[in-house]
Structure formats: C-alpha cells, structure tokens
Amino acid sequence: MKNTISKYYPLIPVFIAYLIMFLIGFSVPGMWQMVALLAFYCALGQSWNIFMGMTGYVDFGYVTFIALGTYGMSLGISYLYHFEWLGIGIIFIGILLALFLASLSALLEAFIALRLRGAYFAIACIGINEGLRYFIEGAKLWGGSEGLIFSGALMQALGREVANQLTTFWADFSVFIIAALAAFLNMHYMRSKIGYALTAVREDEDAAKVMGINTTKYKTIAFLTSGLLGAGVGAMAWGLKLGYVYPGDVFVIHYTVECIVVVLLGGAGTLMGPVVGGLIYGLSKYWLAIIMPGFQLLIFAPIIIIIIVAFPEGVIGLLKSRLRGTKYKMFIE
Amino acid sequence: MSLLTLMNVTKRFGGLVAVDKVSLEIDEGELIGIVGPNGSGKTTLFNVISGVFYPEEGTITFEGRDITHLPPYKRAPLGLGRTFQISRPFSSASVRENVAIGAMFGAVAEQKTSVDDSLGMADRYIDMVGLGAYRDKAAGALTPVEKKLMEIARALAMRPKLLLMDEAMAGMNPKDIDDMVNFIRKIRDEEKIAIVSMVEHIMRAVAGFAERVIVMHQGAKLVDGKTEEALTDPRVVEIYLGQPSDQVK
Numbered sequence: 001m002k003n004t005i006s007k008y009y010p011l012i013p014v015f016i017a018y019l020i021m022f023l024i025g026f027s028v029p030g031m032w033q034m035v036a037l038l039a040f041y042c043a044l045g046q047s048w049n050i051f052m053g054m055t056g057y058v059d060f061g062y063v064t065f066i067a068l069g070t071y072g073m074s075l076g077i078s079y080l081y082h083f084e085w086l087g088i089g090i091i092f093i094g095i096l097l098a099l100f101l102a103s104l105s106a107l108l109e110a111f112i113a114l115r116l117r118g119a120y121f122a123i124a125c126i127g128i129n130e131g132l133r134y135f136i137e138g139a140k141l142w143g144g145s146e147g148l149i150f151s152g153a154l155m156q157a158l159g160r161e162v163a164n165q166l167t168t169f170w171a172d173f174s175v176f177i178i179a180a181l182a183a184f185l186n187m188h189y190m191r192s193k194i195g196y197a198l199t200a201v202r203e204d205e206d207a208a209k210v211m212g213i214n215t216t217k218y219k220t221i222a223f224l225t226s227g228l229l230g231a232g233v234g235a236m237a238w239g240l241k242l243g244y245v246y247p248g249d250v251f252v253i254h255y256t257v258e259c260i261v262v263v264l265l266g267g268a269g270t271l272m273g274p275v276v277g278g279l280i281y282g283l284s285k286y287w288l289a290i291i292m293p294g295f296q297l298l299i300f301a302p303i304i305i306i307i308i309v310a311f312p313e314g315v316i317g318l319l320k321s322r323l324r325g326t327k328y329k330m331f332i333e
Numbered sequence: 334m335s336l337l338t339l340m341n342v343t344k345r346f347g348g349l350v351a352v353d354k355v356s357l358e359i360d361e362g363e364l365i366g367i368v369g370p371n372g373s374g375k376t377t378l379f380n381v382i383s384g385v386f387y388p389e390e391g392t393i394t395f396e397g398r399d400i401t402h403l404p405p406y407k408r409a410p411l412g413l414g415r416t417f418q419i420s421r422p423f424s425s426a427s428v429r430e431n432v433a434i435g436a437m438f439g440a441v442a443e444q445k446t447s448v449d450d451s452l453g454m455a456d457r458y459i460d461m462v463g464l465g466a467y468r469d470k471a472a473g474a475l476t477p478v479e480k481k482l483m484e485i486a487r488a489l490a491m492r493p494k495l496l497l498m499d500e501a502m503a504g505m506n507p508k509d510i511d512d513m514v515n516f517i518r519k520i521r522d523e524e525k526i527a528i529v530s531m532v533e534h535i536m537r538a539v540a541g542f543a544e545r546v547i548v549m550h551q552g553a554k555l556v557d558g559k560t561e562e563a564l565t566d567p568r569v570v571e572i573y574l575g576q577p578s579d580q581v582k
Contacts, residue, residue, distance in 0.1 A: 193448060196426075196434050203423035210383050212409030212438040212491065 007191045010271050010333035014183045017275050018042070022176055036172035038282040040237050043179035044255075045262035045274030047229035050186050051222045052260075053269035054195065056202035057117070059223075060256050061109070061125025062230060064132060065102045066238065067250035069231030072098025073239030074148045081153035090157060091166065095235055102231030103224060105132075110220040117205070126253065133251035144247075151243025171241035178232045179275075185225055186271055190333065194218055202269075261304055267314025271333040276315045336361050336495055336527055337382070342391035344374075344381050351377040352388070353552035359495065359529060364521050366543030366560070367531045370572060374552040375531045376418055379497050383415045384408045396494075409439045414493030418500040418531075420480035424473025428464055429455050431472045432486045439491025451490075458486040461520070478509055485516075489524060496520075498530040502538050514541035534573070536564060548572075 018039070025035030048062050076094030080086055086093070105128075113124040137145040155163040189195045197218040200208035208215055239245060258281070266277025284303070288296035311318050316332065323329050335358040344352040352374045359365060369375050380386045382393065384405035393401045395411055414435075423431050432455035436446055446454060459468050462482040467475065472483055481501060488496055501517070502510050521528050532539050539546060539560065546563035548556040550572050556563045563569060 191448065193437055196430065196437055196448065199426050199430070200423050200434050203425060204421045206385065207417065207421040207423070208434075209405040210385065210409060210415055211435055211487070212406050212440075213434075214406045 006330065008187055009330050011183060011187050013331055014272055014275055015180060017272075017279075018176055018180055018183075022173075025172075032169075032172065034282075034286055036175065036237075037286065038279055039172065039175045039179055040233065041258065041262050041282040042275050042278030043175050043182060043233050043237075044230065044259050045266065045278045046179055046182035046186060047226050047233065048256075048259040049226075049263045049268065049270075049274045050182065050189065050229070051226035052263060053186075053273075054189065054198040054202065054222050055219055057114075057219070058122050058260070059125050059226070060122040060253065061113075061127075061129035062226075062259055063250070063252060063255040064105060064109075064125070064129040065227040065230035066234035066255060067129075067132075067247075068101040068105055069098040069234030070238040070245050070250050071142060071148075072096075072101045072231065073235035074150055074245040075142060077154050077157070077239075078143075078148045078150040081150070081157035084157065086157075088158060088162070091240065094239065095232070098231045098235035098239070099228055102227050106224045106227035107220070109227075110216075110223050114216065114219050114223065129251055129253065129256075133247045136247045147244060147246035147249070149244040154240075154243060167241050167243065171236045174236045175233060178229055178236070182229045183271060183275075185229070187333065189222065189225070190271070194221055198222055263314075264308055265304070265314055267316035267318070267320070270314065270316040270320065273314050273316040280315070335359060336363075336396060338394045339382070340392045340394075342378075342381060342388045342393060344377055344386055344388045350552050352381060354391070355549075355552075355554050356391075357547060357554060357557060359527055361494065361527055362521065362525055363527045363529075364518070364542055364544045365527070365529045366539040366546045367529060367549060368533070368536070368539055368546060368564075368569075369549030369555075371533065372551075373549040375533075375549050376499060377552075378549065379415065379499050379531060383413060383497060406438075409491060409493075410441050412441065412492075412494030413497070414439060414488035414491045414495070415497035416481065416484040416488050416499055416501065418503065420477065420484050422472035422475070422480050422483055424471065426472060427469050428459060428472050428475070428483050428486075429468040431483060432458050432490045435487040435490035436492075439488075439493070441492070444492060455486075455490055458490045459483075461489065461523075462486040462516070478505060485520075489520065492524075493526055495527045495529065498528065500533060501530050502532060502535055507537075510535060510538050511541070514538055517542045540564060 021035050021038060025032045052058055073094035076090050076097045080090045080093060109128055113121055113128065116124050136142060142148060197213045200211060200213055201215050201219060205215055238250060262277040262281050263274055265280050266273030266275065285296060285300065288299055292299065320332055323332055337359040339355055339357050341354045341356055342352055343350065343354055355378060367375050381388050384403060387402050392399060395413065400408055423434065429452060433451040436451040436454045437448065440446065456468065459465055462485055464479060464482055464486065467479065475483060502513050505513065517528055517530060543560045546560045547554060548563055548569050556566045556569055
C-alpha cells in the first residue's frame with residue numbers, strides 16, 4: 001500500500017505550487033487576475049502535455065478543444081437561461097455540453113488524424129481547427145461569426161450577485177481544479193499500463209504493436225483525456241468568465257503555440273514541467289507587458305529560443321537528470 | 334497440429350515479389366534457422382508472420398487459428414514474439430521497463446499482469462540474458478550486443494510459444510556468436526518454445542543451433558530439411574558460392 005502511495009509522491013510539489021498560487025491570489029489584493037492567468041497557462045500546459053508528452057505527437061490543433069469547450073458553456077447559458085428552474089444547473093449543463101462537444105471532436109479527430117504521424121498529424125489538426133472555425137462562421141451555426149454574447153443572460157438567470165461571483169471567482173477557481181485534476185491524471189497514467197504503452201508508442205510505434213500494444217486505443221485515451229481537460233479550461237476561463245464567444249477569438253492557433261512554449265520551457269513529458277513552464281511564461285509575459293507594452297512578443301521570442309536551445313529537456317528535464325540517484329528523485333517527475 | 338502453418342503465402346511490393354508462395358510448418362519446441370542471401374525475403378517473411386504486413390495471397394494459421402489478417406498487437410498475445418534486425422529498444426525507458434512492457438502487453442489474456450508484477454517478472458528475464466547489472470540503465474545507452482539481448486529478454490517476457498529472431502547474430506564477433514548459439518539452445522530447453530532464427534550468412538552459427546534449416550532464395554523456399562542436409566545441398570552451395578567452375582564450361 002505504501003508503495004502505491006509513494007508512486008504518487010511527485011504530485012506533492014505540483015499541488016504545493018498550485019496551493020501557494022491560490023493563497024497568494026486569494027489573500028494579496030489585486031493579485032487574483034495575475035494568478036488566474038498563471039493557473040490558466042499551467043492548466044493548459046498540463047492538459048496538452050498529457051497527450052504530447054506521453055505520445056510525442058504534437059497536436060497543433062489543440063485550441064479546437066478549448067474553443068469547443070467555450071462553445072459548450074456558451075450554448076448552455078445562451079439557450080437555457082430562460083428555464084428559471086434550472087438555476088445554477090445551467091453551468092453544469094454547460095460543462096457537460098463542453099465535454100460532449102470536445103469528446104465528439106476528439107473521437108472524430110482520433111479516427112482521422114491519429115492515423116498520421118509527425119508533421120502530417122500536426123497539419124491535419126490545424127486543418128480541422130481552421131475548418132471548424134470557418135464552418136461555424138459560414139454555416140451561421142451558433143451565431144455564426146457574430147458569436148454568442150451571454151453575460152446578460154447569465155445575470156438574468158442567476159441574479160447579478162451570483163453571476164458576479166461565478167465570473168470573478170469560481171470560473172478562475174475551477175481552472176485550478178482542472179489543473180490539479182490534469183496533474184493527477186497525468187501522474188496516474190504515467191504509473192499505469194497506459195503510461196508504459198504510450199512510452200513504447202513514443203519511442204517506436206511499430207515495435208510497440210509487435211509487443212502486443214493496441215496503439216490506437218492508448219493514443220485515443222490520452223488524446224481524449226487531454227482534449228476534455230482543455231475543453232474544461234475553455235468552458236471556465238473563456239466561456240463562463242468572459243461571457244461571450246466569437247469563432248475568430250477562440251479558434252486561434254496562437255493559443256496552441258502558447259501551450260507548446262509552456263510545455264517545452266518546463267520539460268515535455270514531465271509532471272512538474274508545465275507548472276514551471278506556465279509560471280515562467282505567464283509571469284514574464286505579464287511583466288514584459290507592463291515594462292515594455294507592445295514589445296513583449298518581440299522580446300519573448302529570442303528568450304524562448306535561447307532557453308529551448310540551452311535546455312532542450314526543459315527546466316524540469318534538466319533537474320530530473322541532475323537529481324537522478326538522489327533521494328529527491330522520487331518527488332520529481 | 335503444428336504451431337504455425339503458412340500456406341502459399343505471397344507478399345508483393347509493387348512489381349517485386351518479396352515472398353513467393355511460401356508454405357511451411359513449424360512445430361512446438363522446434364529450433365529452426367532461416368538462411369538466405371541478402372534480399373531473399375527473410376525479413377519480409379518475418380514481417381508477414383508477425384503482422385507488420387499482410388500477405389496478398391495465402392493463409393497463415395497459428396495453433397489452428399487463421400491469423401492472416403490479424404493486426405500485430407492481437408498476434409503477440411497468441412504467443413508470437415519477435416526481435417528486430419536492427420534493435421528497436423524503447424530508448425528512453427530503462428531496460429527493466431522495456432522488458433516489463435513485453436510482460437504487460439505481450440502475454441496471453443489470462444496471464445496478463447499488473448504493472449508491479451510485470452516489473453518484478455522483468456527481472457527474471459533480464460537475469461536470464463545476463464543484463465542484471467544494467468536493469469536501471471536507459472535502453473538507448475546499451476551497446477548493440479546488449480540491445481539484442483535486451484530485445485530477447487523483452488520478447489521472452491511475452492512468454493511466447495514461438496520466438497522469431499531477426500538476425501540475432503549479425504555484427505557479432507565469433508565469441509559472442511558462440512555464446513548466442515548456446516543461449517538460444519538454452520532458452521529453448523528452459524522455456525520450451527519454438528525458436529526461428531534468421532541468419533544471413535554465418536553458417537557456423539546456423540550449424541550450431543538449428544535442428545532444421547529453411548533456405549530462402551529470391552523470395553521462395555529453396556530447401557527445407559535437417560541442418561546437415563540443407564547446408565550441404567548443392568542448390569544452397571550454389572546460391573552462396575556460385576556454380577563449380579567445371580559446370581560452367
């Protein structure tokens with residue numbers, strides 16, 4: 001039994017980091033927005049890393065899931081707000097819709113795109129993302145290019161007080177929950193058969209098949225998990241928090257690139273990596289936007305290039321290889 | 334009933350017939366050497382048996398079950414293990430994890446083991462191939478000979494009934510070859526499994542371990558028989574050494 005628990009020790013530093021972030025945001029006035037932004041990057045990095053870190057497949061279309069999650073929440077609120085008896089239930093319906101849309105798209109994408117490898121997989125995912133965006137705009141689905149604006153509907157359904165609390169606190173708080181859940185699932189997968197199967201897939205997919213591994217099944221599990229967590233982040237941090245959704249705002253590859261940067265900075269395939277990467281990326285983006293507004297991307301690009309060239313394994317990857325053989329090893333994954 | 338039966342199996346790549354109407358039977362516990370020059374279709378034959386490619390014609394049956402179009406990950410748990418010509422370790426994982434992956438996914442359904450049990454079981458096979466000192470080393474950091482041994486341990490951990498070894502002795506020095514020959518005989522006797530090992534041209538090795546030899550030539554089965562007879566067969570001598578000069582005249 002002790003053995004089973006000790007396998008999950010690497011979660012301790014991750015949860016401590018999230019707890020400290022939460023406490024700082026909660027107690028220091030004016031810090032909540034920044035902490036929420038950091039939690040957003042950590043959660044996205046962690047979710048994206050479950051698929052990419054374990055399988056080595058780079059999903060450039062990841063933002064599709066975040067966008068569909070946003071739409072799920074938006075649809076739930078926009079179309080159901082006048083059923084007063086639902087009350088706070090519309091938020092849960094919104095979450096369910098977000099998960100439903102994301103799993104539908106994840107399974108379809110898994111069926112089509114997961115047959116491809118390397119750059120072809122990445123391109124197929126981008127194609128699906130762009131296709132979906134223009135489909136929503138062209139077919140005038142869900143408000144078409146004008147999107148859905150539902151902050152008013154939310155207030156009407158739940159009252160100003162509750163709606164304010166939801167958008168200013170609970171939406172951000174749930175991002176923390178998703179980040180923690182993503183870390184737990186990541187850890188759990190790493191220590192179970194799924195993790196071993198996906199290690200084999202990442203290293204040599206054809207050899208993995210000959211070893212008796214149903215590669216499609218395990219890839220789909222990781223893809224679906226990663227997508228559903230992303231949809232959760234979208235539903236909360238974009239949908240519920242902002243109160244509107246436009247296709248041109250959410251189906252943006254830029255956010256996938258941010259996930260990639262977060263994960264690579266921290267260390268792909270590690271548990272702690274996305275947290276460290278999310279903190280480095282979020283803080284420096286926030287800070288650069290203050291001291292040099294408008295120039296942050298120009299400065300950030302070379303910094304990222306230097307870090308990735310200098311530490312290709314990311315901060316945690318480097319730390320892991322340094323700690324190999326020491327007693328701290330069991331806390332870092 | 335034989336363990337593995339191939340009936341008129343043909344595999345083409347475009348216009349090239351890589352495996353040409355090959356029929357063969359393998360019984361339980363047999364030690365078979367497959368020899369043949371470069372390009373004679375040995376590796377393709379292995380790939381067709383393990384399911385990497387499906388044949389265009391013919392049928393493959395394993396323990397009486399038709400597996401001709403079964404995907405590779407479903408063949409492995411039936412009892413089909415293999416190693417590769419160029420070793421394909423899961424490089425970033427440790428030797429122990431590599432072997433445990435074989436135990437976890439390759440065994441028949443009722444013998445499937447949990448992660449912990451598989452890691453424990455892996456140790457036995459790592460010791461068997463003599464890599465005990467390297468069990469926590471990353472598989473990618475092993476020497477080529479160690480990688481071959483690791484692959485054998487990984488395949489044995491699947492507890493196969495038939496083990497296909499693709500060029501187990503390529504690139505080894507004579508001492509390593511002798512060790513490997515003895516080792517192949519040993520695992521056959523201890524694990525009671527059939528082993529088919531493919532060897533391109535190291536006849537000394539084939540004569541050392543094989544009880545039966547199948548000679549491939551241009552995709553087809555040329556000779557199939559007892560080791561001594563097969564290796565001295567004039568047709569076999571011819572494909573390796575050419576015709577005796579007095580016949581050319």
